Amino acid sequence: MCDEIQIPIKQSKTVNPTTKIVFLGLEIDTIKLEIRLPDEKLAKIRSSIIQALNSKKLTLRQLQSLIGLLNYACTVVSPGRAFLRRVIDLTIGLTKPFYVRRLTQEAKADLHAWSVFLEHFNGKAVLLSDKWESSDSLNLFTDASNLVFGGVFQNKWFYGKWDASWSTVHITIKELFPIVLAIELFANDMANSKVNFYSDNLAVVHIINNQTSKDKLIMRLVRRLVISVLQNNLFFRARHIPGIQNVAADMLSRLQISKFKQLYPHMDQNPTPVQQPLTI
Template identity: 45%
Template sequence: MVHSPQSPKQLMHYLDDFLTGGVAGTSDCAHNLQSCMQVLNHFNAAVAPEKTVQPTTKITFLGRELDTVVRHVRIPQDKIVETTTQIRGWLSADRKKVTKRDLQSFVGKLNFMCRAIPRGRAFCRRLIDETCKLKSPFHRCRLTTGIKDDLALWLQFLEHFNGISFFQSPVWTSNTAMQLITDAAGGVGFGAYNEGKWTCGHWPQQWVEEGVTKDMTLLELFPIVLSVGMP
């Protein structure tokens, strides 16, 4: 995926698909479309009129519906059903291995989902690493406990996912500007400060006994989630 050097914020090119955008209430989109058509015609490039969409606030691009009014991306429900069905098949007790080709195809489906669920990429990493270990498309990968744990998490999420994700802001707000500060210590507890309000506490004894406090990723996330719900 590359951007036009002339207008990097207005034109996106993906293989043979072009998407252009502009400021609401202006003729930016119409002008961009006209310019694109002129360039394509100049080089005698084939254009499919039936696939050319006039300026609109809702469009299907690369299989996902983009709505600039409500600012969300929608994944078609049939794609979600297809993916969850495959995950259930892989999680069945009699499924022990899959081929590299099947694994690559499945990772492609998850990458499609991650265009609307960017946080899901972390749960694709293990699968991608496994494809790199196999040379032939017909070589088989064992579905380890770790892989099945990732698949189970995807299944749990997708079974309750309505297919909609809001546009992600390209501008990140620092925790200093938000006045949000959190910390966690595996052997002690946690603390959180959010715009003049604060909380702290020790980890539940059950967490200590079950080994939950050994997972620092979870412990660091806990006070962040807790601070969001501060009254």
């Protein structure tokens, strides 16, 4: 057909029908429904991260090479962009390829996150449908007060009390914490899925959807969130819910456990345990 309509074909680039193909440098597997980083590229990324972490300073050229590799990995590891910003910031003000910049602790923390993730994730992403899961399947509802936090996921639920060390922590951090905790608690149930995180705190919704904040404590939680997301190939979005509609999670954050069980008898009889002490 191509000959008939005079479309040139490059035989060296032609592949017969197959369930596994390398396209634009990525390996696509239609049987496993996976997009993978080729082994040689994965090894190169790991090696570059280790080299950077073992160096006190990097030249602009080295930084740009590392950033390019991580940008490439983001094709598969899309949430990984949250761990690129502070590495990219190191290049600001460097005008010559041989100019050097000392690695900051924040940049090293981001590179450690990439290293941990690639070790467990191995550069794979499961292909999911574009349609988000229905509202009665994969939704997480959380809430927090200055004394208690809680959350509901499917038929599972959890709650906990803040200890004295949290007394001066900003409410935005307290509202973000149970979302991060829930991903860690229910990782097996959320893996390879799309989940809506419902919060009545607009600031938390913005932070999660943009995966960034100027607050260092919040960014510490964001790192935990993204690492859990990447390790479990979880696709997510945060949505705002008015407090008056966030009934179940609100009850847990007020320690109204008996009332919660009465109104939601289909939930697990006992809460999912939360390990103490709580740490950011």
